[in-house]
Amino acid sequence: MDAVQIVEVGPRDGLQNEAGFVETADKLALIDRLVAMGATRIEVASFVNPRRVPQMADAEAIVAALPAAPGVRFIGLCLNERGVDRAIASRDGGGRALDEAGCVLVASDGFGIANQGQTVADGITVNTAMLEKARGAGLFAQVTISAAFGCPYDGPVPAARVIDLARRMADAGAQEIALADTIGVAVPAQVGDLVGAVIAAVGPVPVRLHLHDTRGMAPGNAWAAYQAGCRTFDAALGGLGGCPFAPGAAGNVGTEDLVYLFERSGVRTGITLDAALAANHWFAGIMGRPLPSRVGEAGDFAAVTP
Amino acid sequence: MDAVQIVEVGPRDGLQNEAGFVETADKLALIDRLVAMGATRIEVASFVNPRRVPQMADAEAIVAALPAAPGVRFIGLCLNERGVDRAIASRDGGGRALDEAGCVLVASDGFGIANQGQTVADGITVNTAMLEKARGAGLFAQVTISAAFGCPYDGPVPAARVIDLARRMADAGAQEIALADTIGVAVPAQVGDLVGAVIAAVGPVPVRLHLHDTRGMAPGNAWAAYQAGCRTFDAALGGLGGCPFAPGAAGNVGTEDLVYLFERSGVRTGITLDAALAANHWFAGIMGRPLPSRVGEAGDFAAVTP
Numbered sequence: 001m002d003a004v005q006i007v008e009v010g011p012r013d014g015l016q017n018e019a020g021f022v023e024t025a026d027k028l029a030l031i032d033r034l035v036a037m038g039a040t041r042i043e044v045a046s047f048v049n050p051r052r053v054p055q056m057a058d059a060e061a062i063v064a065a066l067p068a069a070p071g072v073r074f075i076g077l078c079l080n081e082r083g084v085d086r087a088i089a090s091r092d093g094g095g096r097a098l099d100e101a102g103c104v105l106v107a108s109d110g111f112g113i114a115n116q117g118q119t120v121a122d123g124i125t126v127n128t129a130m131l132e133k134a135r136g137a138g139l140f141a142q143v144t145i146s147a148a149f150g151c152p153y154d155g156p157v158p159a160a161r162v163i164d165l166a167r168r169m170a171d172a173g174a175q176e177i178a179l180a181d182t183i184g185v186a187v188p189a190q191v192g193d194l195v196g197a198v199i200a201a202v203g204p205v206p207v208r209l210h211l212h213d214t215r216g217m218a219p220g221n222a223w224a225a226y227q228a229g230c231r232t233f234d235a236a237l238g239g240l241g242g243c244p245f246a247p248g249a250a251g252n253v254g255t256e257d258l259v260y261l262f263e264r265s266g267v268r269t270g271i272t273l274d275a276a277l278a279a280n281h282w283f284a285g286i287m288g289r290p291l292p293s294r295v296g297e298a299g300d301f302a303a304v305t306p
Numbered sequence: 307m308d309a310v311q312i313v314e315v316g317p318r319d320g321l322q323n324e325a326g327f328v329e330t331a332d333k334l335a336l337i338d339r340l341v342a343m344g345a346t347r348i349e350v351a352s353f354v355n356p357r358r359v360p361q362m363a364d365a366e367a368i369v370a371a372l373p374a375a376p377g378v379r380f381i382g383l384c385l386n387e388r389g390v391d392r393a394i395a396s397r398d399g400g401g402r403a404l405d406e407a408g409c410v411l412v413a414s415d416g417f418g419i420a421n422q423g424q425t426v427a428d429g430i431t432v433n434t435a436m437l438e439k440a441r442g443a444g445l446f447a448q449v450t451i452s453a454a455f456g457c458p459y460d461g462p463v464p465a466a467r468v469i470d471l472a473r474r475m476a477d478a479g480a481q482e483i484a485l486a487d488t489i490g491v492a493v494p495a496q497v498g499d500l501v502g503a504v505i506a507a508v509g510p511v512p513v514r515l516h517l518h519d520t521r522g523m524a525p526g527n528a529w530a531a532y533q534a535g536c537r538t539f540d541a542a543l544g545g546l547g548g549c550p551f552a553p554g555a556a557g558n559v560g561t562e563d564l565v566y567l568f569e570r571s572g573v574r575t576g577i578t579l580d581a582a583l584a585a586n587h588w589f590a591g592i593m594g595r596p597l598p599s600r601v602g603e604a605g606d607f608a609a610v611t612p
Contacts, residue, residue: 110609152609153611154609155609184604187529187566187570188525188529188567190571213600214600214604215563215601216519216524216563217525217526217566217567218522219525219526220494220528223495223526224526224529247610260493261493261526264493264496265494265495266495294521294522295521298520298521301489301491303457303458303459303460304553304554
């Protein structure tokens with residue numbers, strides 16, 4: 001069985017919807033812990049308007065203080081060219097520096113306008129320029145097609161549109177393309193079909209999957225995507241997350257949940273469940289509450305003495 | 307796409323672990339509501355020792371008051387011959403009468419002894435007699451192989467043992483055989499493999515799947531089983547449940563969750579999500595708390611106005 005790579009988005013997508021500001025030192029401690037846990041790609045910050053997303057106002061401070069971590073790639077999220085400029089400039093902060101710019105193309109006008117003030121047509125133009133700029137500056141330039149399985153405002157999103165957007169982003173030079181179930185509405189049959197179609201459309205550009213577990217379908221969706229050929233998955237430690245501009249969106253699929261799913265299926269993730277559970281319990285202490293991940297709550301399958 | 311049948315186990319498996327006694331009238335109101343929702347098979351009672359499971363002490367009273375419901379089949383759970391005798395005798399109570407006896411063969415010694423004081427070997431003998439007695443009395447005689455994907459005490463359960471037990475139960479005259487993930491440890495690859503193997507081993511006897519959603523894997527497991535040929539699934543309204551003799555067991559997979567999974571995949575269930583959500587909200591009022599089903603909590607995928 002081919003191994004998978006889990007991209008840890010806890011420090012960015014996991015925290016961006018938290019009402020109380022998570023201290024920069026706590027975010028950096030989380031990043032250290034994720035590195036120690038075995039994560040090899042970590043989304044650490046978002047270069048967005050701090051008035052819109054105050055939780056991410058310390059993006060430059062985070063990047064400036066990133067740990068030396070050989071073999072680990074750090075990702076900064078960018079929603080527009082200004083964001084890419086900031087991601088590039090952040091490398092002068094003295095820290096370990098970012099490796100990747102994560103761009104975002106929303107697949108529906110409704111969510112595109114709510115999330116980043118862009119129609120789909122505008123998003124194509126803007127992301128094309130962002131990808132070129134990021135690559136030109138030596139960043140690995142990847143893009144996530146958001147609301148790819150359904151939009152909180154427009155409802156269903158046609159698969160043909162998502163396939164077309166993916167092809168356009170591949171043509172624009174994207175080095176990886178992710179499909180995001182931003183509001184957690186997808187089911188496995190839909191995910192397997194769309195992921196398979198996008199892989200066929202953009203190969204050899206690799207395809208990643210970003211799932212939220214709003215309705216409990218995320219592990220099944222991940223497994224359907226694996227069967228369709230997807231080998232890279234976003235997840236957040238503890239299943240933290242939510243989106244301030246997507247009504248009803250709940251947390252990301254938990255890293256623990258994907259590690260349980262894949263490792264028990266004979267698919268290596270590079271992360272042990274014990275390490276993920278220990279990190280969950282440690283970060284729950286920082287947050288002052290249990291984290292929502294299902295496997296984080298239930299624990300591993302371990303026999304007890306009667 | 308072939309339709310599926312959802313067997314509603316809320317009144318029995320959903321409630322047996324409740325600390326406070328749920329009044330007989332409330333259980334009967336739930337059964338009425340499930341019939342109205344479109345359930346065509348409902349597990350209504352368990353003929354077990356009331357000192358061991360006080361919540362099920364009103365089994366005979368429930369059966370005596372079952373509603374007239376053409377096309378609906380009512381199931382009573384039986385853990386031993388005494389239970390089958392009580393299920394048969396309950397038909398003299400004046401009500402609508404049971405249609406099915408649900409027997410239980412545990413696939414591991416550890417859980418078998420904890421749950422019903424039986425080793426696997428004893429369970430084969432006892433269930434063979436139970437199935438014969440139930441069929442002889444005109445009840446549809448089905449059996450669930452419990453802890454089929456893992457035991458809370460013994461750990462992993464060999465697939466070959468489960469296949470062998472299923473074959474023995476088919477030879478003993480079982481009219482349907484269910485596989486139960488009693489403690490919610492299975493993953494989709496395991497479920498697809500074992501369900502497919504059991505279907506091949508016992509055909510033409512139909513195979514049913516009973517899932518608990520302890521670790522968030524249940525919807526994905528249900529989908530894997532569907533792909534392997536399973537067409538009948540247990541579920542409990544609201545995802546209620548748990549087992550007093552299975553440490554760590556959480557609720558059954560929610561009826562709402564399976565309806566969402568299947569209906570959005572183009573597989574008919576005979577139940578609309580709206581009806582299931584309405585029943586969830588009604589019963590949450592009876593129970594005085596929200597029910598754990600994920601789709602019950604999040605609701606359907608419905609676009610909102612920005």
